[in-house]
Amino acid sequence: MSDRGEELSASLGAVRERIRRACEESGRSEEEVTLVVVTKFFPAADAVHLIDLGVRDLGENRDQEASAKVAELGELVAPELWSQTRMHFIGQVQTKKARSVARYADVVQSVDRPKLVRALDRAVGAAVEAGERSAPLDVTVQLDLEEGERTGRGGIAPSEAPELADLVAGTEHLRLRGVMAVAPPDLDADGRRKAFERIAASARQIRGAHPDADWVSAGMSGDLEDAIAVGATHLRVGSAILGSRQSHR
Ligand SMILES: *Cc1c(COP(=O)(O)O)cnc(C)c1O
Numbered sequence: 001m002s003d004r005g006e007e008l009s010a011s012l013g014a015v016r017e018r019i020r021r022a023c024e025e026s027g028r029s030e031e032e033v034t035l036v037v038v039t040k041f042f043p044a045a046d047a048v049h050l051i052d053l054g055v056r057d058l059g060e061n062r063d064q065e066a067s068a069k070v071a072e073l074g075e076l077v078a079p080e081l082w083s084q085t086r087m088h089f090i091g092q093v094q095t096k097k098a099r100s101v102a103r104y105a106d107v108v109q110s111v112d113r114p115k116l117v118r119a120l121d122r123a124v125g126a127a128v129e130a131g132e133r134s135a136p137l138d139v140t141v142q143l144d145l146e147e148g149e150r151t152g153r154g155g156i157a158p159s160e161a162p163e164l165a166d167l168v169a170g171t172e173h174l175r176l177r178g179v180m181a182v183a184p185p186d187l188d189a190d191g192r193r194k195a196f197e198r199i200a201a202s203a204r205q206i207r208g209a210h211p212d213a214d215w216v217s218a219g220m221s222g223d224l225e226d227a228i229a230v231g232a233t234h235l236r237v238g239s240a241i242l243g244s245r246q247s248h249r
Helices: 003-025 044-052 063-076 095-104 114-129 158-169 189-209 224-229
Strands: 034-038 057-060 086-089 107-111 137-143 174-181 215-217 234-237
Touching: 003 034, 003 044, 003 224, 044 063, 057 063, 063 086, 063 095, 095 114, 107 114, 107 174, 114 137, 114 158, 114 174, 137 158, 137 189, 158 174, 158 189, 174 189, 189 215, 189 224, 215 234, 224 234
Parallel strands: 034 057, 034 234, 057 086, 086 107, 107 137, 137 174, 174 215
Antiparallel strands: none
């Protein structure tokens, strides 16, 4: 294996060990938790190493970078492995990019407004029509825990999320899977726990109306243990595995 392959193997192993331990501490099965490795800012070659190491869920947050990387990976990864790899779009989606994202995303985690729901539904319908995809698009509703603070990270207020979830569930081409949230940065341990409890409460509320929508995507490099403790089913981990953007190259 190349040096970079060795490096990624070690950091991925360390994150998997953190997940194993956190699951053990909260009495959960590791099988309930999907690790989405966020490869934004890093080259397709890194994603190839990760797929070789058993990663099957990749996360990207910008359409331009994601669509180029997906095209490269389609060439670089063996077809039977590539067909098992899911691409999660986790960044803000401009409505005009919906058609592009619908070509390659298996999941859009960052659905946060009615206009985007309608645009994605139409875009997936058009992509199916054009033979570019067959499956519906899995979607989570992104919660904004810092309502009104204009963080630019996107998301909908938890109080408005159930209505948006209903809208997703009523579309033809989108499948409501649950919720996603980014815990506000710079919280102390107590504040972080409270933030994750709010995410879990919102997730329960939406699951009450839509029992199949049982995904809770929460937890990143710095806080995945807190997320696992409140029942996260999907972790989105970038820097703890790939390194920080600055130190790379
Ligand atoms: C970049 C990103 C992540 C990964 O964050 P790390 O702290 O690098 O693990 C997770 N979620 C979203 C929405 C992101 O944009």
